Amino acid sequence: MSKTIFCVTSTEFQAESILNELRVAALQDSDFSILLADKTRAIVRGVTGTVATDTAVGWLPQVESITISSTGAFIASGLLATAVSEAAAGSHKGAIARALTGLGIDSEQAEIFEDKLRAGKVLLAVQTQTDEQAHIVHKVFDSAEAENIVATGEPTPVEAAPHLREEKWEKW
Numbered sequence: 001m002s003k004t005i006f007c008v009t010s011t012e013f014q015a016e017s018i019l020n021e022l023r024v025a026a027l028q029d030s031d032f033s034i035l036l037a038d039k040t041r042a043i044v045r046g047v048t049g050t051v052a053t054d055t056a057v058g059w060l061p062q063v064e065s066i067t068i069s070s071t072g073a074f075i076a077s078g079l080l081a082t083a084v085s086e087a088a089a090g091s092h093k094g095a096i097a098r099a100l101t102g103l104g105i106d107s108e109q110a111e112i113f114e115d116k117l118r119a120g121k122v123l124l125a126v127q128t129q130t131d132e133q134a135h136i137v138h139k140v141f142d143s144a145e146a147e148n149i150v151a152t153g154e155p156t157p158v159e160a161a162p163h164l165r166e167e168k169w170e171k172w
Contacts, residue, residue, distance in 0.1 A: 001108050003135045003153035004079070004103065006125045007146035008116045012036055015122040018144045022126060033078030033125040035096070037117060079103065080125055104152030112148060121147075 019032050023085040076084055083099040094119060100110035103125075113123055124146070128134040134151065140148050 003128050003134045003151050004125055005128065005134060005141070005149065005151045006105065006113070007141045007150075008113065008148045009122045009124060009144070009146050012122050013139070014144060014146075015124055018124060018140055018146065021140045021144070022137065025137070025140065027126065027128075027133065031127045033076070033080040033127075034122065035076045035080040035117060035125075036085060036122040037120055078125070079127065079140065080123065088152055105150060109148070116148070 007018075009018065015034060015036070019034075022032070023029070080099075080103075082164055083103050084096060086099065086102075094111075094114070096114040097107065097110040100113055101107050105113070124141075126137045128137055138151075139147065
């Protein structure tokens with residue numbers, strides 16, 4: 001079953017370490033997505049498009065600079081770059097959270113992710129095709145002490161309706 005697993009790291013070097021471990025575990029660079037604030041100012045403000053960066057994650061394919069008005073410049077790749085680019089059109093505060101909800105993250109968690117990104121943390125997303133890959137990703141995220149690990153594509157647990165109502169109607 002296809003799942004996308006998200007986490008937050010404190011630094012881009014922690015993110016790079018996680019991605020390197022996942023590469024060793026035979027996941028492909030094309031499965032990785034990253035989103036972080038452009039703190040190094042390696043990207044010219046106002047320029048959107050594919051760029052070469054001097055950040056720790058510059059080796060990822062198709063790293064892009066995305067400018068979100070009232071939020072700033074971000075460096076992104078993969079599915080996160082696509083989602084944020086689309087949500088940034090006519091952007092405002094909340095554009096990142098809107099993009100993340102479009103990827104299947106609930107709105108409350110998406111707002112937490114956006115706040116953490118604004119605070120200088122890094123958001124990673126890894127697309128998996130099998131349950132074994134998803135297990136590996138969870139294990140690597142946990143061992144690296146990543147924060148806010150969330151998976152989309154997993155069924156949400158639904159609490160069963162109480163039987164009390166049925167019993168009540170039967171008595172009538």
